[in-house]
Amino acid sequence: MNIDAEPAALPADTDAPAPSRRRLFGAGLLLAVLLFAIIFAASRWLGRGAAPASAIAFAPAQADEFLIVVAPFRRGGGDPQPIGGTLANDLRLAPAAEHYRVELLPRAPDPAEIADLLAFYAPHLLVSGQYDAVDITLDVRLIPSAPPPLPAAGLGSAALSPAPTPRTYQLYAPAALERPLRYLDAWIIGQSYFWRGAYDEALPLLTEAQRLLPRQAPIDRRQAMDRFAADLNWQLGYIAGPAQGNWQAARDLFRAALRLAPHDPAPALGLAAALAQLNDIPQAAEILRQTLRSRPDAWQVHFALAEIAAQQGDSGIALTNYEQAITLLAVTPGAEHSLADIYLSRGYYWLDLDDPQKAQADLQQAVDLGREDVTLYASLGWLVYEAGDFESAVRHSAAARQLAPDRPDLAFNEALHLLAAGQIDAARIAYAEAIDLTLTFADVITRSTYFGGAYYDLADLAARQPEKAEIIAELQERIDLANG
Numbered sequence: 001m002n003i004d005a006e007p008a009a010l011p012a013d014t015d016a017p018a019p020s021r022r023r024l025f026g027a028g029l030l031l032a033v034l035l036f037a038i039i040f041a042a043s044r045w046l047g048r049g050a051a052p053a054s055a056i057a058f059a060p061a062q063a064d065e066f067l068i069v070v071a072p073f074r075r076g077g078g079d080p081q082p083i084g085g086t087l088a089n090d091l092r093l094a095p096a097a098e099h100y101r102v103e104l105l106p107r108a109p110d111p112a113e114i115a116d117l118l119a120f121y122a123p124h125l126l127v128s129g130q131y132d133a134v135d136i137t138l139d140v141r142l143i144p145s146a147p148p149p150l151p152a153a154g155l156g157s158a159a160l161s162p163a164p165t166p167r168t169y170q171l172y173a174p175a176a177l178e179r180p181l182r183y184l185d186a187w188i189i190g191q192s193y194f195w196r197g198a199y200d201e202a203l204p205l206l207t208e209a210q211r212l213l214p215r216q217a218p219i220d221r222r223q224a225m226d227r228f229a230a231d232l233n234w235q236l237g238y239i240a241g242p243a244q245g246n247w248q249a250a251r252d253l254f255r256a257a258l259r260l261a262p263h264d265p266a267p268a269l270g271l272a273a274a275l276a277q278l279n280d281i282p283q284a285a286e287i288l289r290q291t292l293r294s295r296p297d298a299w300q301v302h303f304a305l306a307e308i309a310a311q312q313g314d315s316g317i318a319l320t321n322y323e324q325a326i327t328l329l330a331v332t333p334g335a336e337h338s339l340a341d342i343y344l345s346r347g348y349y350w351l352d353l354d355d356p357q358k359a360q361a362d363l364q365q366a367v368d369l370g371r372e373d374v375t376l377y378a379s380l381g382w383l384v385y386e387a388g389d390f391e392s393a394v395r396h397s398a399a400a401r402q403l404a405p406d407r408p409d410l411a412f413n414e415a416l417h418l419l420a421a422g423q424i425d426a427a428r429i430a431y432a433e434a435i436d437l438t439l440t441f442a443d444v445i446t447r448s449t450y451f452g453g454a455y456y457d458l459a460d461l462a463a464r465q466p467e468k469a470e471i472i473a474e475l476q477e478r479i480d481l482a483n484g
Helices: 019-045 083-093 111-121 182-194 199-212 219-243 247-260 265-277 281-294 299-312 315-330 336-352 356-368 374-386 390-403 408-420 424-438 444-464 466-483
Strands: 067-070 101-104 125-131 135-142 167-174
Touching: 067 083, 067 111, 083 101, 083 125, 083 182, 111 125, 125 182, 135 182, 167 182, 167 219, 182 199, 182 219, 199 219, 219 247, 219 265, 247 265, 265 281, 265 299, 281 299, 299 315, 299 336, 315 336, 336 356, 336 374, 356 374, 374 390, 374 408, 390 408, 408 424, 408 444, 408 466, 424 444, 424 466, 444 466
Parallel strands: 067 101, 067 125
Antiparallel strands: 125 135, 135 167
16 A cells, blocks of 8 residues: 555445445444544543544644644646655654654645644644645644743743744745655754754754755745745744854844844844844844834833843833833733743842842742742842741742752752741751752862851841841851861
8 A cells, every 4th residue: 555645535435235234334323423422522522622524533632742734735737646645754754753743634624624623633733735737835834832941041031932823834845846845844843843942953954944945936925935934044043042152143044034024023033132142232222123113012022122221221211111011911811931031030120220129029920920940039039038028038049949959059048048937957957958068169269158158148147136146156157167
């Protein structure tokens, strides 16, 4: 059997079943009806929507699975070709196939069935298309389930982080080529890596896809292909810049994306970020202002302008744009991660402006929105400690230490907060652990820095809680002895 061949349409069965088979036929029909009812009920129960006609062909996407669904291509002329089957087979035979699942639909779906297919199977990619003797045209639907992991926990990262927004690409390939969809092969496999944060693995595949893009497209497909190429350049720029730190390459890639999609805020943001990293702040700010004129609803642009204004010391513009970004995101479903990033950035900016109360409020918002970050927990722990909320200080400093258990400064912070909260025995144990952790450093200056900071933090606590002078003196003596 040729597995590459498109499934043929079944001929209509106009004959009644033979008498000797009527009972078997009736039982089979009843079983089919029951099976359909079970599948339909299950799909409704799972919230996947109505099951399309081919829904029992394979299992829907499972948790954390990158599912690629390919449909047989419709033929509008020319010789029959197994284009969909060949694409699915090439993807299955690729070395990276263990990172995704590929399924081929039994027949080409009608346009009205697409929504049901997406709802039922929940694929990350759905590829369908048609062809004639000259051209292959494709509809490629990309449906990421979540943003990829951030390459670094830097401030402002949410402004550049790829949003998991569904996108539909209308692509083209010349039918005369031996393997006309090679660029799509590379791009699809690259997506399976990109959206789970495996940027080093995605880079060569996306670069290959860029190299193989058709150099000439029909006029009616040129704009759509430019949009696809712009997004491809953007992904390459994201890998080069935020993920790998090559901001010169990122600048060129984002600039190429912006030329192809001048009204898309994403490449403008990328280019501005790259220019800022390369110390061309005025040009970065100008690009963002130009983008904001056409896209005043783009929270990412407001956020980026806030970050640049904060770096330049213009607190009025910074705070106005932080607030505008928060206002826009507050009514955006599923924006908790991005909103937390803005609160985190503004919280640190309030610290720069010497306003610890507002800083504490914003950092707490970031925590409440699910942000987990060592510096966030440590900063918030210290702020609430300074404000006298020792129980909260213990909770936040313990969370920071759990994320970075080898840092002596975090260990000493947790010990100090336990002592301030009156947990004397726990504080003694925590100080012993912090001292042992500090002694693992061979450099004398590094050890003295940690010990010195811990000693003076205890002195400050003694001034605030003189009733603990005896235990504080005991702990200071242990630090002195460890420091030699």
